[in-house]
Amino acid sequence: MSDKKLLVVVVGPTAIGKTAVTISLAQHFGGEIISSDSRQFYRDMEIGTAKPDAAERAMVTHHMVDSHSIEEDYDAGAFASDAEDLLKHLFDQNDIQFMVGGSGLYVRAFCEGLDEMPETDPELRGQLNQELKAEGLENLLRELKSVDPVYFDQVDKKNPQRVVRGLEVYRSTGLPFSSFRQGVKTKKHPFHILKIGLNMDREKLYERIDQRMDLMIEQGLFEEAKKLYPFRRNNALQTVGYKEIFDYLDGKYDKEEAIRLLKRNSRRYAKRQLTWFRKDTEVQWFDSDQIDEMIQLINSQIV
Numbered sequence: 001m002s003d004k005k006l007l008v009v010v011v012g013p014t015a016i017g018k019t020a021v022t023i024s025l026a027q028h029f030g031g032e033i034i035s036s037d038s039r040q041f042y043r044d045m046e047i048g049t050a051k052p053d054a055a056e057r058a059m060v061t062h063h064m065v066d067s068h069s070i071e072e073d074y075d076a077g078a079f080a081s082d083a084e085d086l087l088k089h090l091f092d093q094n095d096i097q098f099m100v101g102g103s104g105l106y107v108r109a110f111c112e113g114l115d116e117m118p119e120t121d122p123e124l125r126g127q128l129n130q131e132l133k134a135e136g137l138e139n140l141l142r143e144l145k146s147v148d149p150v151y152f153d154q155v156d157k158k159n160p161q162r163v164v165r166g167l168e169v170y171r172s173t174g175l176p177f178s179s180f181r182q183g184v185k186t187k188k189h190p191f192h193i194l195k196i197g198l199n200m201d202r203e204k205l206y207e208r209i210d211q212r213m214d215l216m217i218e219q220g221l222f223e224e225a226k227k228l229y230p231f232r233r234n235n236a237l238q239t240v241g242y243k244e245i246f247d248y249l250d251g252k253y254d255k256e257e258a259i260r261l262l263k264r265n266s267r268r269y270a271k272r273q274l275t276w277f278r279k280d281t282e283v284q285w286f287d288s289d290q291i292d293e294m295i296q297l298i299n300s301q302i303v
Contacts, residue, residue, distance in 0.1 A: 005091045005191035006301055009036075010100040011107060011277050012198030013270035015209045017288040019052050021198060022100040023060050024291050029096040029298065032061040034083055036101030036110065039239055041079075042070045044228060047221045048241040050212065063090075070228070070236040076109035080187075083110050091191065096302065104276035111195070113187030115180050120172040128164045128171075140167060148176035156272070161238055194301050196294055197283040199274075209266045217259065221245070240265045 008031075010022045026033050035041070039049040043066045052062055063086055068074050083099070090097045101107065108114070132140055140163050145152040147170050155162045166177040200208075213221075225245035231237055232246045244265060248258035277283055286294055 004095055004302065006096050006298070007087065007189075007191055007193050008096065008098050008298060009107060009111065009193060009195045010098065010198065011104070011195060011283065012102060012288075013205060013273040014050070014102055014266060015212045015270065016198045016200055016205060018100050018102065018198055019050075019056060021288055021291065021294070022098050023052075023056060025294060025298065026060045026098045028295055030094050031097040032063065032090055032094070034086060034090075034097070034099045035062060035064045036079070036083070036099050036103055036106045038076075038079075038101075038103040038106050039236065040065050040101070041068045041074060042066075042236045043068070044070055045224075045236065045242075047216050047219050047224045050216075070231050070234055073235065076103075076106045077114055079106050080109040080113070087191070096298070102273050104273065108280075111187070111189075111193055117180055118169060118173050120168050124171055125164065125168050128167055132160055132164060137163065140164065143167060144170075148178050150178035151176060151181070154178070159238065161235055192301065193282075194298065195280065195283045196297070197277050197285045198288045199285050200288055205270060206267050209270060210263050213259070213263050213266060216241075217262075222248075222255075225249070240269045 008025060010018050010025070012018050022033055025031075037049065039045055040051050041064055042049070051065055056062075057065070064079070064083065087097060099107070099110070128140070137157075137160055140160075141152070141157060144155070144163055144166050148166055151166045155166060157163070169175070169177040169180065221241070222245055225242050226249065228237060228242065229246060229249055232242070237243070237246075241262065244258050244261045247253065247261075248255060253261075284297060
């Protein structure tokens with residue numbers, strides 16, 4: 001594969017307009033788009049994942065959207081491998097291709113590779129999930145803090161899967177999960193990667209997030225979540241935008257409170273996304289409307 005090949009990776013927080021920007025860039029340069037959004041892979045999660053609609057997909061071919069069932073286990077490592085295979089084919093058609101998404105771990109897995117993780121016993125994960133269900137997340141967090149304080153400080157403490165994963169590795173190996181996460185770049189690509197980050201005034205972004213949530217609700221987000229309720233324990237649905245409605249359906253609070261939490265947690269998620277991507281010194285930042293400047297930057301990479 002020629003070193004003239006270029007993959008443009010567009011990242012940024014939810015609701016900032018990544019899809020529209022990437023479509024504009026792909027149309028200009030003639031490439032196609034791979035989604036690195038960890039929720040858009042799944043069929044049946046339509047409204048709550050803000051997938052590109054039929055008109056947008058008709059404008060530019062999108063890959064890795066609706067590619068998996070919500071009952072499948074699909075992780076960042078598998079995505080990195082699948083995207084690599086896909087790009088071999090796409091680069092035969094055009095020297096510039098695009099990837100877009102706000103899932104930082106999936107972007108990192110593809111661009112840099114993931115730390116080598118030990119094999120663990122699948123039964124152990126089941127045991128931990130049973131403990132989670134019986135004793136609650138706080139109990140697992142206490143254990144994690146005791147055995148791996150480094151990972152405890154880093155982990156999203158509201159994400160049960162991340163907590164379970166940390167304990168799963170520790171109980172399997174006797175070593176802290178953090179000891180396997182060295183953050184060293186190990187992956188080499190036969191093409192160049194350019195990372196573009198989208199930014200926006202924080203208050204304007206939060207306003208867009210609230211407006212998007214209102215639109216999703218109007219489009220039937222609560223009804224979609226009701227259909228997905230039987231699968232609520234699946235990894236694909238352990239995410240902002242569905243968990244709040246599942247709790248509402250379980251009677252934990254009323255619909256008004258569910259909507260408040262949907263908006264609040266989406267804003268918090270956007271803040272975490274920005275924090276993640278700002279740690280990546282390779283990302284070059286633009287406002288969402290600076291399409292011409294982005295095109296200039298891409299052109300400077302291919303001369």
